[in-house]
Amino acid sequence: MSRRTGWRIRLAHTCLILGGLLAVLLVPDLVRANPAPSAAAVAPAAPGDSLAGPAAVADPHAVPAAHGSDPAADAHGAPGADGGVGGIVKGVMEHHLTDATHFELPLLPVDLHKLRIRLPFFDGLYQSTREGNPLISWMSQDPDGKAYLQVTKHLVFMSLAFVLVVVLLLAARRSAGSAAPRGVGNLVEAVIVFLRDEVILPNTGPEGRPYLPFFLTVFFFILSMNLLGLVPFGSSATGNLSVTAGLALCAFALMQVAGMRAHGVAGHFKGLLPHGVPWPVLFILAPIEFLGMFTKPFALCVRLFANMMAGHAVIAAFMGLIVVPVLALANIPVAVAIGLLELFVAFLQAYIFTMLTAIFTGAFIHQH
Amino acid sequence: METIGLIGAGIGAGLVSLGAGLGIGRIGGSAMEGIARQPEAAAKIQTAMIISAALIEGVTLFGTVVCLLAVLK
Numbered sequence: 001m002s003r004r005t006g007w008r009i010r011l012a013h014t015c016l017i018l019g020g021l022l023a024v025l026l027v028p029d030l031v032r033a034n035p036a037p038s039a040a041a042v043a044p045a046a047p048g049d050s051l052a053g054p055a056a057v058a059d060p061h062a063v064p065a066a067h068g069s070d071p072a073a074d075a076h077g078a079p080g081a082d083g084g085v086g087g088i089v090k091g092v093m094e095h096h097l098t099d100a101t102h103f104e105l106p107l108l109p110v111d112l113h114k115l116r117i118r119l120p121f122f123d124g125l126y127q128s129t130r131e132g133n134p135l136i137s138w139m140s141q142d143p144d145g146k147a148y149l150q151v152t153k154h155l156v157f158m159s160l161a162f163v164l165v166v167v168l169l170l171a172a173r174r175s176a177g178s179a180a181p182r183g184v185g186n187l188v189e190a191v192i193v194f195l196r197d198e199v200i201l202p203n204t205g206p207e208g209r210p211y212l213p214f215f216l217t218v219f220f221f222i223l224s225m226n227l228l229g230l231v232p233f234g235s236s237a238t239g240n241l242s243v244t245a246g247l248a249l250c251a252f253a254l255m256q257v258a259g260m261r262a263h264g265v266a267g268h269f270k271g272l273l274p275h276g277v278p279w280p281v282l283f284i285l286a287p288i289e290f291l292g293m294f295t296k297p298f299a300l301c302v303r304l305f306a307n308m309m310a311g312h313a314v315i316a317a318f319m320g321l322i323v324v325p326v327l328a329l330a331n332i333p334v335a336v337a338i339g340l341l342e343l344f345v346a347f348l349q350a351y352i353f354t355m356l357t358a359i360f361t362g363a364f365i366h367q368h
Numbered sequence: 369m370e371t372i373g374l375i376g377a378g379i380g381a382g383l384v385s386l387g388a389g390l391g392i393g394r395i396g397g398s399a400m401e402g403i404a405r406q407p408e409a410a411a412k413i414q415t416a417m418i419i420s421a422a423l424i425e426g427v428t429l430f431g432t433v434v435c436l437l438a439v440l441k
Contacts, residue, residue: 299426306429313436352422 019336096316097309099240103153105233112156116148158237161224169220192216199355204362207262211361214254218247219354226308226346230339238349239308241301248301251357255297259364271367296360300353307349311342377438384431391424 101113168188175185200215201208222238229236237243259268272289273282318335322328399417403410 302430302433303422303426306433307425309436310429310432348418348422352419352426355419 096235097239097312099152099154101150101152103156103233103235112151112153115151119149153235154237154240154243157228157235158225158243161221161228161237164224164228165217165220168224191219195219195354199351200358203355203358204258205366207365208258208358208361211254211258214250215354215358218250218357219350222247222304222353223347223350226350227343229308229312230343230346236308236312236346238304239312241305244301244305247304247353248297251300251353251360252294252297254357255293255361255364258361259367262365263367268364271364296356300356304349304353307345311338311345314338315342373438373441377435380438381432381435384428384435387431388424388428392421395420395424 102109102111104110168184171183172181172185172188175181175183176189181189195216196212200212204211225238225243226236228234229239238247256268259271262268263271269290272293273286277285315335315338318331318338322331395417399413402413
């Protein structure tokens with residue numbers, strides 16, 4: 001489209017394309033959220049559901065056994081089998097939001113429940129955490145009581161985000177050395193320079209330079225995981241508590257390492273206590289400061305997880321409100337608007353995670 | 369028992385949104401005042417506003433996740 005086209009036409013075209021993309025994004029949820037009996041025929045995942053019978057038991061994301069043992073209740077459109085509103089919410093919404101061993105690509109249901117690795121070393125740990133533990137939920141709840149590493153939907157999308165980030169950054173390297181970067185290298189370099197000069201180095205100081213690769217990688221990784229949840233048929237791996245817990249664990253490790261490299265192991269812990277307070281106060285302050293070392297990464301974890309899950313939950317809830325087709329006229333524009341908000345939140349949360357990790361690392365490096 | 373849990377979840381989610389609205393509204397208001405007083409500091413004020421809003425929203429979503437857990441269990 002040449003610049004001779006008026007700005008009104010270009011604006012209209014842009015709105016059309018964006019609106020079309022977001023509407024396509026919502027079609028899978030629209031098809032699946034309708035609890036009418038005809039949904040079983042309409043939804044393209046019907047063969048996936050019959051395969052998902054044993055998968056419902058093997059679902060690793062801590063579905064309690066009482067609910068997971070009825071496969072029909074876990075599939076679309078048979079809500080209320082567990083009783084009440086909770087059953088409807090679980091039956092219709094849950095597999096959009098939590099991890100699952102099956103997911104759909106266009107016209108292609110993908111069933112992952114056979115894709116698993118036997119881990120005999122963890123059998124004892126699995127037995128002791130039988131009832132479901134959100135941080136060890138990657139263990140398959142197999143009826144034979146053995147521990148497996150189950151490949152799940154979030155793991156697949158996390159790996160896809162990993163591949164995307166690697167490809168993007170390798171492609172950006174080609175114009176890395178030149179004075180005027182071109183193409184995707186330009187984009188990546190602009191983002192990296194902004195993060196480095198406005199967000200990370202002002203907060204960590206010049207001693208934070210060795211940790212730059214971590215901050216930049218974590219930003220792009222979280223961003224791509226968040227954005228993959230917005231494309232049609234995609235799901236964001238950061239909507240899984242285990243994934244954000246892993247990221248927060250890496251941030252925690254970085255904070256400790258940064259503090260210990262700057263001040264030594266003893267100095268790192270001694271620096272938690274502020275100067276110039278009377279010594280009895282230290283008895284109260286020391287445990288609080290020590291706990292604060294753990295609550296900061298915990299807050300990072302839950303903030304990212306909750307932001308991503310809440311966005312998808314609201315959209316799923318709006319789709320679930322469509323009990324008669326005419327309601328779609330009201331619900332879909334609202335869901336599209338919330339999808340736009342979610343796009344903003346995806347970028348914002350990646351930025352906030354990076355920035356807060358930089359701030360906390362700087363706090364450990366420069367103690368008062 | 370499940371009904372009481374659901375009622376609690378609903379009320380809790382509403383209260384959580386109330387808290388977030390109050391908090392972020394105050395941040396927005398102060399940011400507007402600051403920008404009105406000193407338009408050349410607008411970029412810095414806007415950055416600080418977005419950061420504070422995201423932090424408060426984090427706390428909000430802690431509560432929302434608890435309510436969601438109450439519904440889904």
